[in-house]
């Protein structure tokens with residue numbers, strides 16, 4: 001079968017080693033072979049950003065990235081604590097929905113999709129003293145915008161507020177300040193910048209938050225339960241064993257390639273190559289590259305073309321691109337350069353861009 005390269009923001013194109021690892025063996029999750037694997041994955045996850053294992057727990061649990069977001073909020077916000085949520089895309093809005101579903105008192109600062117978050121407005125809200133925690137998306141995949149995580153962390157620290165981050169589409173490829181005292185938890189997934197397979201959500205959380213004796217809001221996704229069981233070489237429920245096998249191989253690959261800074265550099269080079277090829281055809285970024293992540297860029301859809309035709313043109317040539325979400329579906333499309341994309345793939349992609357936008 002001809003190679004199809006995924007240019008959607010996860011699941012990503014796998015390396016051969018990761019694809020093979022996923023089905024390399026059958027494991028019972030109550031046997032030491034799996035529990036050693038689980039421990040190695042936990043250590044690998046902590047290692048990506050050199051998190052101090054005395055301060056941080058990495059908790060993998062079966063589910064998609066949304067489960068990581070939900071487990072993070074539901075497991076760490078104490079009764080009567082109030083949350084400020086920053087929304088400038090689909091995933092910020094999802095953080096707010098999660099807070100609402102779990103009955104967590106929350107207010108939002110809302111921006112148009114793609115708009116930058118205004119630090120002064122955040123500062124003013126946090127200065128009110130009403131909030132115990134700030135929840136935000138790092139890379140807002142709706143538009144490719146990389147939100148100002150360091151600035152928000154400083155504001156949180158200044159006001160004694162915990163910062164909780166959806167890093168689902170940035171963990172493994174963008175700088176995340178785990179040493180910053182305000183950063184309290186980060187949601188991630190195996191199948192985006194880490195290049196694993198789908199099915200494994202991850203939350204990195206400060207151990208102090210797990211010790212808070214918070215009554216569980218969920219049987220399945222209570223992080224304190226997961227962390228305690230994993231720490232004593234166990235697991236509360238049947239885990240996605242194959243996703244562990246794949247993530248173990250993917251983490252080894254990430255380290256061998258030079259860690260997240262090398263991945264950041266690779267994604268950036270790929271994204272710039274794509275931007276250049278699109279610019280040659282008169283297709284301009286929808287959001288400025290300087291404000292975008294390394295992992296995904298959004299582009300304006302030429303008014304003479306229809307997304308479905310463009311999508312199908314790429315698909316015939318072996319590439320899956322990604323539509324704009326909701327109200328943006330007519331005006332922009334997205335190209336992610338996450339995943340194991342080779343130089344050969346980029347050559348073919350440049351040709352595909354030239355052909356699809358030829359007119």
Ligand SMILES: *Cc1c(COP(=O)(O)O)cnc(C)c1O
Pocket residue numbers: 009010064065066067069091137139140141166167168169189
């Ligand atoms: C992909 C993504 C998620 C999670 O999506 P799932 O479909 O649940 O895996 C959450 N936040 C961001 C920023 C994402 O890009």
